[in-house]
Amino acid sequence: MDPSQSAPHQYVLTLSCPDRPGIVHAVTGHLFRHGGNILESQQYNDLDTDRFFMRTVFALPAVESSFEVLQDGFDALAQGFGMRWTLRDRSQRRRVMLLASKFDHCLADVLYRWRIGELPMEITAIVANHPRDTYRHLDFDGAPFHYLPVDQGRRHEQEAVLGSLIENTQTELVVLARYMQVLSATLTERLAGRCINIHHSFLPGFKGARPYHHAHARGVKLIGATAHFVTADLDEGPIIEQDTQRVSHHDTPADLIRIGRDIERRVLAQALRYYLDDRILLNDGKTVVFAV
Template sequence: MTETTPAGATGIRHWVLTLVCTDRPGIVHAVSGAIVDAGGNITESQQFASLDTGTFFMRLQVEAATERGAFEAKLAPITERYGMVWALDVVGRPLRTLVLVSKAGHCLNDLLFRQRAGQLGVELPLVLSNHPELSGLAEFYGVPFESHAVVSAAQKKEFEQRILDAVDEHDIELVVLARYMQVLSPELCERLQGRIINIHHSFLPGFKGANPYRQAHARGVKLIGATAHFVTSDLDEGPIIEQNVVRVDHSRTPAELVAIGQDEESRTLTQAVKWFAEHRVLLDGARTIIFR
């Protein structure tokens, strides 16, 4: 990551540090000591040791009048000793994010609105779509929009290449599928592993295919909701980041179920993106560790 936020008037910088390694004694003590040696003060600290995988996870926010290079130099011996996968970033730095959409605009609208309102720490240089319907919505928020027809295997391959080109062109750190209704190829999933998030409805029981809300209405569903997860080559089975659910009853029409479901999808996806942008989401195999 590149430090893009200058220090305040007092010269104090605010850092977020994430660490993942094999769990063993002394990690917290060693990390804390390195931060003190770097002149840092820990303002937020969360940690978790997974009994399932034997992995230790930690997220820290630190204030320090320390340049990145000096901070990293103090951390380096500790990260090497414990074999850590780690990242250091500026607190609040907007994450460069590419959004993919189709025709439904509720999730995109929520992301665009909250980003403009300062409630979501992302920067949105581009929206890509396989349909032109949402161009006006993106234009309203001043975000560039591109649509490309995807009705054949060749066009799908071309569009996925455009996604990868956009990732490189705009230094994209996160890709969000905001109701993008195309299955991504295993190759694209592999290239963007750990930094691509999808949203879909969650019914009990689940309904797939066309008109899931009408199917749910016909079966008298009592709970509907949404799931945000990382994208993998296994369709809709990636590590779950966030889920929400709401109770409904027999009085709800299919149209009302759609409206309720779209609200849940919007808030669930936005929450997942917010946590990811704040470096609160860490992977533990097929599941996630969320430091709220």
Template sequence: MAPNVLKLACPNRRGIVATVSNMLFEAGFNIREAAQYDDHETGQFFMRVAFDGSGARADLEARLGATEKHFQMTSSLRFDKRPQRVLVLVSRFDHCLADLLYRQYVGEMNMQIAGVVANYPRETFARLDFDGAPFHYLPITKDTKKEQEKRLFEVIDETEADLIVLARYMQVLSDEATERLAGRCINIHHSFLPGFKGARPYHQAHARGVKLIGATAHYVTGELDEGPIIEQDVERVSHGDTPDALVRKGRDIERRVLARAVRYHIDDRVMINGPRTVVFPD
């Protein structure tokens, strides 16, 4: 069973770890896992604590409130062990969607795919078993973008989605949409950012004769492909690889990078630190 998780951030000073540990102990909880990071550039301190025990949540919340005030701290506390509800947005390429469906099927991650949204019809994904997840066909054109996003947010509300995943969803969200989804929308970009942003990055990489290709999972912001990076990976290529070969190899990287990023997020292992992230891997 997933543990309770406390995440916190505050200006760094002495006594934070001792105070938090003692707070959990006095509230009747046991620490199962703890990780911390001190950002020397900004002076900010980040901490993630996984814990269990028979203590009362109300008592812990009261103690946490006093701790937050003392250390000028922001925190999040999750006692909810239910699977995170994930809404997957996809376009024509379905390899990342297929991978997430499989990982849900084998119980690899504490998530439930609450729905699939695509700007291509269901027939495009005929070979995939959605395992009961509802499919929403939301076509989009330049003239219907505003109406399509309005319907998208209706779906997000209807499915009670905790996390939105752009699994090779080849549409740029509006500034209004990225603001509403801040911190809970992950995109997989088929490039090792910050290089080769935008469209056809593998073709850009081939034209430059790169020796490494990669993929990047990041939170979505109003700046295209500029959001805080959660996870990346690379694979070596050679001068003999065609653009199609790079695309084929890139699909494998994209799948594993997106899966790790989603898992880190739903396990509360990611904290946003300005334009960057702090990730506490397992």
């Protein structure tokens, strides 16, 4: 027998439901009965909402064809607990679309981390409201590029094309890598829980445009960046990841922008890593992030 055919295959299960006794026992027992070997498990009970959250990585021997049976059986179990759940083969890469505008530092960083294998995903498209020549120094490594300008009075048409592109490419996650356009309520509703934005501020402070200038005007001593899910309310979506860096009165708005670029890159990359490895669970207006 080919040794590769008997190598365990890994899956990741995430779930949330109203808290009650017996959830972990039921889940782990179901995995055990179907030959699953748990490799990693994290759980959290939100006392404010009385909801239970769980992320479990498990392996099944490749020689067994029990995954479909396991999955079908889990559906019945989940209904009994009122669960919202996902079950994914870890070998299947997520399909991700990157949106960018003139400032390309986040796009460049994500592309680099993707090329070296740090962000295991399949890029379905790179979409920008600036022409390809704007990014002539970037290596797209074969990823399709689409120039979708946002013309005065034709935003609805541009977004309709974008929505069709997302659907036709079977994109699972849309990343606004400093895409400086506001998505409509219709599109954000379609992308609920699968559209991540990087905002150049430590939310909830300094929302909207020119946050570094507003921060400088207030004399802040810390600046930061926030990765969050996009909702119809501007910069109000559930927060995934944040980071900060100390600044001083010597720093100009240009200094804050320069420092902020580094923060934005690392915050967006970390949020992407969490999403690609099924570590983010929505909890109403917040998130539960099962960090490594």
